[in-house]
Amino acid sequence: MCAFHVVKTMYIIIFSWEYPPRVVGQLANYVREVAVHLTKNNIKTTVVTYHDFLTGEYEETEGIKVYRVTNPVHTHIGVLTWVLTLNQEVERAAANIYYNLHKQVDLIDVHDWHFIPAAVTLKKALNLPFIFSVESLEEHRSHGADLPFNMAIKSLEWLGMYEAAKLIVKSEWMRDEVFRLYKVPLEKIKVIPPKSPNWFRNILETYKSVAGGEAPND
């Protein structure tokens, strides 16, 4: 390999429906940790997340840019319709980031199903690839329920897995479940347990393989 290769700066957008200070489950702090590590490694990172009253807040902490959007439609009949209208604001924020960065965004990392629709449109419109990071699946959250409501969420999970460039899962068990439930080719799934040695290095390698950029040395 050439010893003088140019290290290109990577630009990443992360989608997560929870991010500190909004902590619903384990995902918020995990996403923050990924973002902190990315920033430390000189990867430009912007998080797009939801917050009902820090809306419009643009925050830069620990070098991470955080955009918080709220739902343009306040009244909802359930989490499904709530998510689907909120997606448009996530999509709008991401499009603004993309244009403000002169289209320099390399990829989007989408945590769980919520903002898959926005990521899919951005991919189709702007050729922005995305990674689907799976925290949990509807099959397990709803204990196998198959009402139209659950099936709608599963259909969005399927869409995300089909359209994603890569999947990151947090255990071998989850990889097998993703394969069992959605028939995703195994070579598309990366198993990266959060506390494992080199977990961040492995995430970076996965990003690199999708964006085609170079991961910086540490």
Next chain:
Amino acid sequence: MTKELTVMMLTWEFPPRIIGGISPHVYYLSRNLAKNGVKVYVVTCDFPGAPQYEVVDGVEVFRVDSYKNPSPDFASWVYLMNVNMQKEAAALINGLGGNVDIFHAHDWLVANAGIGLKHVFRKPLLTTIHSTEIGRRNGIHFDYERMIHETEAWLTYEAWRVICCSDYMVSHVKWAFGLPADKLVMIPNGVDAEVYTRIEQENLSSFRSKFALPEEKIVLFVGRLVYEKGVHVLVNAVPKVLEKVNAKFIIVGNGYMKEQLSNIVKNMGLARKVHFTGFVDDETLRKLQKCADVSVVPSLFEPFGIVAIEAMAAKSPVVVSDTGGLSEIVEHEVTGIKVYPNNPDSLAWGIAKVLLDENYANLIKANAYKKVQEKYNWNKIAQQTKANYETVLSEYSKSVWA
């Protein structure tokens, strides 16, 4: 601008998928825009037997798989359909090198797709608001309705211009969503009068005899059999009309009130005077409109009232309730008769007046036909729409997005 103006229409219905008035509206608007040198792409929902892609009268039509995702209810289906619609539209525009100047979304049913495409491609969005939830339901009573109402508000907020088809709808939409007056534009709905002139040559008497006796006058109602269309007012007016003139009432359309209404008619002993046809095909409908001695539009809420201008184009005299868009379409005792809404006595008076005075009926239908050709002409409507696109684009060219 050197290159041709390109617009992408987003609509949940386009022929052969016909649910309400949006489908023919977008069809006629699109083909007449194409005739006026506008490149039109239509992205719409699929329909059994209709191709995924086709060119109809110079308009490129793309149909999206709209039943891909299981849905617990209609609104969720709408939002999920929008995921697929904007995904497919985004891929299409990307394939065209981003070459679309304007997005034009019809009603809240495609709000998400229109808003999403506006932001990812940074092109202006126009919307036509054909109807509102607050108008359809006569108020907002449940969360489900409020969600739709807020989605409509959001769409009008995101749109560069909001087009309404009547002055009534302009003021209604302005009130419902608190919009500034300069954001609203009135461009009427149109009717294709040619489809009725084509029928003129044929002999309609054998067709007519399938529906009414020669001595019976035909009173025609066309519309969904739902409360807001006021068909129950017509049913209550039936005995009052029959006191004065021998007539047959033909009620075309389906809806949740159908069974209830036909029971009422049976109990009044008038089953042989009132015929419920259900949904009929276009050809039958047009022939019925041509045969009708009077066409009745007794709506309680009517954003526009396309069925009234269809009747006027078919040269059938109209009796309408004095409400919404109907008030503007009809000039009382000149192009039709206006009656008090939700008032069977007033409606019966209007129907009888037309049926009992042939000279009077001939006069108003001649005036009405002239009015249709002057004002509700699709070619003129397309030109007005194109002029609005051009205005928006010149404003857009001075914006930070350009």
